[in-house]
Amino acid sequence: MVKLSIGIIGGSIAGCAAAVALGRAGHDVQVFERSAGRLESRGVGITIPSTVIDSLKEKQLIDDDFPCFETEQLSYHVQDSASPEYGRSPYVMQPETRFKQFNWSDLWRALRSRVPENSYFDSQCCIEIRNNDDYSEVVFSDNSSQRFDLVIFADGYRSMARQLLFPSQPLNYAGYVAWRGVLEERYLTTSEPLEKGTALVWRREGQSIFYFVPSPKGGVGVGERWVNWVVYMPVDKEQWSHYLSDQSDHDQVASLPPGLMSNAAEEALKQRVTAELPDYYARIINSSEHTFMQPIYDVCLPDYRQQRVCLIGDAATLARPHAGSGVMKGVDNALSLAEMLAQTDDIEAALDEWSSQQADTAQQSYLLSRKLGQAFVQDVPDIASFSEEQIINWLYESVA
Numbered sequence: 001m002v003k004l005s006i007g008i009i010g011g012s013i014a015g016c017a018a019a020v021a022l023g024r025a026g027h028d029v030q031v032f033e034r035s036a037g038r039l040e041s042r043g044v045g046i047t048i049p050s051t052v053i054d055s056l057k058e059k060q061l062i063d064d065d066f067p068c069f070e071t072e073q074l075s076y077h078v079q080d081s082a083s084p085e086y087g088r089s090p091y092v093m094q095p096e097t098r099f100k101q102f103n104w105s106d107l108w109r110a111l112r113s114r115v116p117e118n119s120y121f122d123s124q125c126c127i128e129i130r131n132n133d134d135y136s137e138v139v140f141s142d143n144s145s146q147r148f149d150l151v152i153f154a155d156g157y158r159s160m161a162r163q164l165l166f167p168s169q170p171l172n173y174a175g176y177v178a179w180r181g182v183l184e185e186r187y188l189t190t191s192e193p194l195e196k197g198t199a200l201v202w203r204r205e206g207q208s209i210f211y212f213v214p215s216p217k218g219g220v221g222v223g224e225r226w227v228n229w230v231v232y233m234p235v236d237k238e239q240w241s242h243y244l245s246d247q248s249d250h251d252q253v254a255s256l257p258p259g260l261m262s263n264a265a266e267e268a269l270k271q272r273v274t275a276e277l278p279d280y281y282a283r284i285i286n287s288s289e290h291t292f293m294q295p296i297y298d299v300c301l302p303d304y305r306q307q308r309v310c311l312i313g314d315a316a317t318l319a320r321p322h323a324g325s326g327v328m329k330g331v332d333n334a335l336s337l338a339e340m341l342a343q344t345d346d347i348e349a350a351l352d353e354w355s356s357q358q359a360d361t362a363q364q365s366y367l368l369s370r371k372l373g374q375a376f377v378q379d380v381p382d383i384a385s386f387s388e389e390q391i392i393n394w395l396y397e398s399v400a
């Protein structure tokens with residue numbers, strides 16, 4: 001194996017995973033993150049297959065006592081005038097694939113703590129790439145520059161590397177958003193409906209999801225947990241400015257972190273779900289403060305490399321979140337790159353092989369997540385009128 005100098009742009013999930021994997025493999029790695037300070041406050045609940053958590057533990061990327069919950073069941077709920085509090089549950093699914101639910105910030109902290117302090121530089125914004133056949137140079141906003149054998153862009157869904165190197169692959173706005181929030185368990189009237197797993201609550205305008213995650217301090221005991229919720233709903237691009245507060249960037253559809261959605265828009269949404277969801281679930285949303293909104297985009301690159309630049313995580317492929325594959329994809333890209341480089345001294349061959357494998361896998365989850373987005377948000381049938389058998393058939397057809 002040839003030892004490489006590697007610059008990583010972006011110090012979030014994919015960037016830290018790459019730094020750990022490539023650093024352990026013996027490469028000389030440096031991470032450059034645009035944000036100042038720690039990224040803990042960014043994410044909320046994440047769902048990924050339990051096997052992925054097991055493999056992260058096996059690879060010592062997270063500790064054995066990593067705080068998370070396993071979903072035993074997915075219960076469907078619809079509004080019902082005979083049962084206004086909880087609605088009716090036409091289907092309860094025991095999924096073959098088990099999922100674990102956790103806090104985004106716990107995963108980031110676990111990965112970040114494994115990156116040596118002297119390899120991670122925050123407040124470093126990359127503004128330019130000079131890409132060549134056998135090295136790549138990155139320029140930062142303070143006009144300093146550094147040359148590396150390989151530069152990995154893990155710079156997220158609005159990746160500058162994707163825009164510069166793959167201009168024919170723009171982000172596609174899916175036409176809907178995820179409105180999200182969290183509520184401490186102590187504010188629930190009862191925890192029982194969420195005890196066994198995830199509640200999927202259906203409106204014709206899109207699915208809503210409710211599940212427990214550990215508290216930001218890692219609390220997993222009854223009473224300490226937080227409820228994570230997501231409401232998907234269509235929003236035309238033209239209507240976007242209606243949701244923004246005065247401090248927001250009105251020119252593009254971008255994520256609205258807590259505080260950037262206008263109070264009036266948040267109140268209007270709360271009234272809407274009160275009318276459309278069973279009372280228990282509407283109350284969770286109405287009691288949540290500092291809600292936020294993420295527009296759903298997708299894009300899938302045909303190649304994960306160009307000369308001495310590689311892209312990983314959301315920078316390379318952004319799949320709609322319904323398949324729960326986002327975090328796994330970024331970590332997989334990183335681990336497989338380290339493995340591929342370890343197998344040969346022929347860097348070009350290793351990068352080509354890695355790139356084509358990543359693109360093939362990404363294409364599958366990209367297409368699946370589009371189908372799920374269509375079924376779960378854009379073209380939701382009247383689940384309330386479905387029998388259990390009809391729901392099962394509809395689910396099979398949705399992923400076929």
Ligand SMILES: Cc1cc2nc3c(=O)[nH]c(=O)nc-3n(C[C@H](O)[C@H](O)[C@H](O)COP(=O)(O)OP(=O)(O)OC[C@H]3O[C@@H](n4cnc5c(N)ncnc54)[C@H](O)[C@@H]3O)c2cc1C
Pocket residue numbers: 009010011012013014015032033034035039045046047048124125126127154155156157160178230294295312313314315321324325326327328330
């Ligand atoms: C509504 C919603 C629900 C989701 N649910 C799930 C789920 O349940 N399960 C799941 O697996 N995934 C889920 N995801 C997806 C998951 O959150 C992402 O796939 C994952 O966080 C992406 O990680 P990343 O490291 O690739 O990018 P990011 O986390 O976006 O990190 C990119 C980093 O690069 C930095 N950066 C950007 N530009 C520069 C620059 N020029 N210079 C230096 N640094 C820069 C940024 O500051 C940032 O820290 C969900 C996403 C959404 C929107």
